[in-house]
Amino acid sequence: MNEVSIEVAEDATEATASFIAECMSVGRESAAAGLRMDKKAPAAYRDGFLAYRGPRTSLTYFEGKLLSLRLSAVRRGMQVDQTVTAQLLERITDGRCPVTLERFRWGGGQSPRNPSVDRLVNEVSYRAGNICMLSQRANRAKAELSFEQVAQLAQAGAPHGELSAVEWMRLASLMYGAWARAFQQADPYLLPLAAIPGPGMFMSTSQVVQLLLTRHFGSGESSSVATQRWLEMTRQAECAEDMFLVLRDLLAAALAQERYAGDAWLHGAVFEAYVNWYRLCKHVVATEVETLLGEHQERVSDPLAKTEWPNTSRYQH
Template sequence: MNSDDFDAVEAGRRLGHDLHRLSAIAPQAGWPQAVREGFTAATAGQGARPRHDDRFVRKWLQLRLGALARGRAVAPDVTVELLRRLDVSHCPVTRQPLTHATRLGSDASVDRLNNDGAYAASNLAMLSARVNRAKGTRGFAEVWALSQRADAAHGLAPGEWLRLAVLMLGPAHADRPLDVPALPLCAPLPPTSVRTALQQLQRLLTLNAGQAASRNRLLRGLLPACGSAVAEARLRLLADAVHMGLKRLAPDEPCWDVWLQPGLMAALAAWRDALGDGAWARVAWTAGQIAGGHPVNRRELDPWRLATRGYLPRAGAVGGTLAAGR
């Protein structure tokens, strides 16, 4: 075995072991050889297999087998527990309820937000299968362009393409954070995905500006980082504008749509323009501290395998399918 084959073969064997240990799935003829080897090895000395599958375990096994079949890398931080964290009741793009194992377009699907990256916790979201298919291999620039059309395209309306672009923005620019457009934060971000500093601030304002007490607490945290009276005044105006915008939303309208209201993005840009580079760095750091986040460095992006566009260091893919067998 050469070093180029090692990752894929070992990943397959580990997956085969987990398929036996964690699921009631019967071995499949279409599995890659390495997966079959791991499954067979796990049968020796093992007790009874689970009688019922946990849907998050099944999703984790499906994700890994699908990635292996395409030669895609799966980072160690992609776990069953991560999938539980990513789970949502509604697709953040279509805003429709998610279903499970119905084979419909509404079924929940775990997708990479940056198609040039591997399956990694900071590059994943739970979307509907319909959105996953519409996104396909499209990158951020193409998704953003589709959001600017006047009519629907590839099964999604312009507003849905915009929400998808919002989700993709941080991961798509993870390795070039200074070249990032400002978008209205009209969709909830996955809890573990990369987000831009501006998105972090938009999120904090959305979640805290609705009530005067929480708005004022947020301002007390951010104002000292502004560095000038002008920037402080513009931040207060922005927080007040978000506060009033949230009050104008209809009862069934998500809070994230506040950024689609006229004037909100302009107020955000006016505040950003009043900050010098040093003040902006302080504000971004402070926002991260308030939100419990941290800057992403290049070492943390290593599991994304951006140099190989998210592929395992092996030429070609290994075919295989995952099917239930009870």
């Protein structure tokens, strides 16, 4: 056996030991929380569950959500990454689903509006940046679909399964940043920012530009300072100023009309104006925005933003 084979074998042994330890830990914590034993979970989980003799513990909503997520993961032969905590789950959870825009229902049962944790990229584990809180309905519709498959459904412009055409576009918008991160893609597509990403989610540069424009011109009145900054970049790209001004005015009008900011980018005229302007000014605008993002990450010193994900290139076709 050569050195590479030995290293692979050692890695596999460590992974197996880590998985067994996680199964037992989930079993013990489930028993402590007074949950019913899951007979379909791995044997190590059942061993940990049956061996527990300690006191009963009380879990907060998000602590219970995390334990449920860890159980779901081990049933699939996976582990939840240590970057996912109860605090992170609470941080990424808004009051409503970012795909359906329905308010979450926080009770038990199987309501389609109950919040559930979804992996945006199925080839990547449950880890910070790759999880999002969706409604049960949106999660069921996505299932094991890849970003490419969701994008095709979004482009079809018709309802499919449990989601409408607009909801498929919102889902594709949410998945794009994580997909680009996982497969090391350099922002190859231009998608409307149909869903405003929540905390802890990755975005492509073109999406960040849309988010900044949304923030700058979403008050109903064009910010003169912001306008001058965007016009400066437009001039540096040797692009006609009117191209940006048309985009600004269309976007501001759409944002004033829509209750949800992401819907403004689904106005055909708005997104067409954005595509026309961004394609001509990308070499200046993207560089400027990426520099600002880099400076921001250095200031906040967010370790999750710099964490390398496992190499998923082998999943590409």
